[in-house]
Amino acid sequence: MKLKSDVHPLLSLLFHCVVWIYSSIIFLPWSLFSGASVRQKRARRSKAVPMRGPAGPYRAVNSTQCLASSLRPGCDTLDKVFATSAKMFPRRDCLGTRVLLSEEDELQPNGKVFKKVILGDYEWLSYEKTFQAAALFGSGLAALGQKSKCNIAICCETRAEWIISAQACFMHNFPLVTLYSTLGGPAIAHGLNEAEVTHIITSKELLESRLKPILLEVPRLQHVIVVDKKPMAWPGYPRGIMVHNMTAVQELGAKPENMSRPRQPPRPSDIAVIMYTSGSTGIPKGVMISHSNLIAGVTGMAERIPQLDENDTYIGYLPLAHVLELSAEMVCVSHGCRIGYSSAQTLADQSSKIKKGSRGDTTALKPTLMAAVPEIMDRIYKNVMTKVEEMHPLQRTLFVLAYNYKMEQISKGYNTPLCDRLVFRKVRSLLGGRTRLLLSGGAPLSAATQRFMNICFCCPVGQGYGLTETCGAGTITEVWDYSTGRVGAPLICSEISLKDWEDGGYHSTDKPYPRGEIIIGGPNVTMGYYKNEAKNQEDFFVDAKQQRWFCTGDIGEFHPDGCLKIIDRKKDLVKLQAGEYVSLGKVEAMLKNCSLIDNICAYANSDESYVIGFVVPNQKQLTALAGQKGIRGSWEDICNNPVMEQEVLAIITEAAVAAQLERFEIPKKIRLSAEAWTPETGLVTDAFKLKRKELKTHYQDDIERMYGGK
CATH class of the missing domain: 2.30.38.10 (Luciferase; Domain 3)
Structure with a gap:
């Protein structure tokens, strides 16, 4: 799709003349040495x-x-893959974390306070040091009573300690139960109870905000391991639950009697991860992933990345509880790449937590590979x-x-x-x-x-x-x-x-x-x-x-x-009253490129004859449009204004027609949402997929209004 612009004819002519002269001069050498014909041949061949x-x-x-099932001969479990990488790339950088230099509260014009940070350079653990850290942590977990083939949970943000913990569990055949850090208390409790977990790995922040309120609802839980170094004492927790620091567990694992304790390495068919999905519909389901499953998936993904080697740098910021991020990082570990950690709030120079004038993570790391x-x-x-x-x-x-x-x-x-x-x-x-x-x-x-x-x-x-x-x-x-x-x-x-x-x-x-x-x-x-x-x-x-x-x-x-x-x-297909089938996902995909829309959920009731929509508008664009229409007030006032609803609906309708949507696929009524949909609101998953059931419940009054019930 070409971009449109108010291009002056003379400027356009001048540009095309320059391009023509430049192309004529370099045509022959560029055709011979650019590799374009090879790329075209590869692009057109049967795949x-x-x-x-x-x-x-x-x-x-x-x-x-x-079908391919392994990266290297003999590397049929994840602990063997990591051990091989540690031997092949012992002194190469493996996991990197930025140093926090300072943080401060910044008052916004609307009265809210945002925490801003200034971060230093990345500090790195080599493959050898990462392997040693994982080995000590695994021995420490075993000393705390964690048994082979008994589930252990992790509910933690994406960071170096997450991968160290995972590798420790793979070494000792502890099936790792992964839970999204943004899940609500009931969903976390459900996963812990269903998996019969006695040990959980988490961070200080998540322990206080997510886990502490539900500890009494998880009767089997005995040990909580916090990956942060401070504090060292954890008072005020229920009797029967012990809270440890990761460092203390590693020190326990370093004791000779624990280091010499025999471990039971996993077999390819053993469970490596029980990954609880982010739950776009209903209660999260735990997916059992074996060592051989993950290795096969990593093998397939790695083959599509040309010249992947230890010179690559990957930036990790998506949730490691999501299979895309975990698989991508396993691809990198298996090939000796560097992994530098980030978050959505510190990713770029303009990110919400980065203090103006300081560097975001991509500027500091300069990654060659990235998943999004x-x-x-x-x-x-x-x-x-x-x-x-x-x-x-x-x-x-x-x-x-x-x-x-x-x-x-x-x-x-x-x-x-x-x-x-x-x-x-x-x-x-x-x-x-x-x-x-x-x-x-x-x-x-x-x-x-x-x-x-x-x-x-x-x-x-x-x-x-x-x-x-x-x-x-x-x-x-x-x-x-x-x-x-x-x-x-x-x-x-x-x-x-x-x-x-x-x-x-x-x-x-x-x-x-x-x-x-x-x-x-x-x-x-x-x-x-x-x-x-x-x-x-x-x-x-x-x-x-x-x-x-x-x-x-x-x-x-x-x-x-x-x-x-x-x-x-299948789940996105709705049959309208007149018998037409509407693909809600298709409608959303076609309309999300509208600059006025940050997010949209299309909804249709089979008893009705038209589609409606819930829209998270772009604040800057909508505020400018409101100013043009002479509408003033807070952000909530603008979103709740019926005139603005009609203005946005007209723009959406125009975009839908341009996208060649059928008449019955175009939303006839919309509701503007002043609240952005984030995983924290519970209206989208950690992968930002719409939770249709939760959105329907959240906007039930608006659904009834738009369909004439109120």
Whole structure:
């Protein structure tokens, strides 16, 4: 999608003349030495082939004989993978954390107080030191009574201690129960009780805010291990619960009698992680992931990252309780990469907790690899494009011309080094300036945002598709495939079939592309849900060759080159009163690129004839629009103003028509929300997926109003 601008005809003509002269001069050497023809050939080749008929299963062209299941010979459990990396890269940097120099409270114009921090450089633990820290911690946990094959929980923010704890558990065959740090008390208690946990690893902040209020609801819990160094004493906790510092547990593990204690290493089929999903519907489910499952998934993901080695630096900030982040970090550990830790509040120079004028984490770390969910990429896209709109007309015109020129060039396989250096360098510096690959997962990424990241950050976006139930592995686009809207071909560890869905009208015999429910099979498909046999029977099955398969509930179509496109989801499909089917996810995806929208949830009742929507508007854009209409007041007053609802609805309708949505798919009424949807509000998951059930409950009065009940 090209950017539009009020380009002066003479300036446009001048730009195109310069481009033509420049292209003519460099055409011959650039054609011979740029590698464009090779990239185009790779982009156009078949990436996967159906093994039997149009429904599949589809396999990557380099895994048609058998599916990959391991990175290296003999490394069939996660503790062996880490031990091998520690031997191969003993003195290489492994885990990095920034030093906190100072923090202060900053009063905002609205009276709220934000905490701002100034952070120093990254301090690093080598692979050898990380291995030693994990070994001592594992021995200490065993000395505290943690038994092999007995579950241990972790509820902690993404940080170096999370991975050290995980590796310690892998070494001693303690199945690790992962819980999101943003889960509510009842959900955390449910996970701890269901998994019969006696030991939990957490942080000081989460212990005080999340765990302390529910300790009495978890009768089996005996030991709480806090990863922070201070304080050393923890008074005021219920009798029978002991609170320890991580350092103290490591010191306990270092005692000769504990170091010499024999450990029981895991087998490939043993449970490595019980990962509780973020729960977009109902109570979180625990997914049992074996060592062999995770290794297969990591093997598949690593194959899609060219030239991955110890020279790469990865920035970790997504929740490690999410399979995307855990898998990505395991990929890095297995290849000797550096992992520098961050958070969404300190990621960039402009992030909410970074004091103005000081460096964000990407500036300090300069990562080469990064994973992100579409919600974060959409925010970056909208923020940059808003700044483009505020540029001087001449600057804006040059940016748009360069943007459209580069989009045309990359579609032909060419690089644009001059544009990258002169026009996009400042945008690229937002992520440190060295990023060579962005991995997107968790939800579909819009074509406009993907193309923006390709162009302005000067790197490919590997859009992936996978689920907790498949170790995050399924598909990832290849780096030289610059097409948009697709999620790539199956990874070398998995194969994908399409299952007919009669109710939705999707069939593997559809033309021009076979369509149906996506079914993923392979060694990365997990062991099933913890203590939930009924759900296991519904979602998992084993074929005649003893291969496990998972029914995703997502609807996809395969293109002739073997790449998959996600086109619908069973749970998102609603039948209106007149019989039309509306894909709520499709409506949301089409409208989220509207600059006035930060987030949107489409809703439809089968007893009604039209779609409605809940919208989190962009505060800057909506405030400016309100000023144009002469509407004053607080942010809440503006959002609650019926006139503003109608103004935003008109803009949404215009965007929907431009996106070629059907008449019955366009929301007829909306509710503006002054409150942003964050994992803390309970209205979205940690991966920023909408929690439709919670959103429906939250906006029940508005639903009744918009459908005429009130």
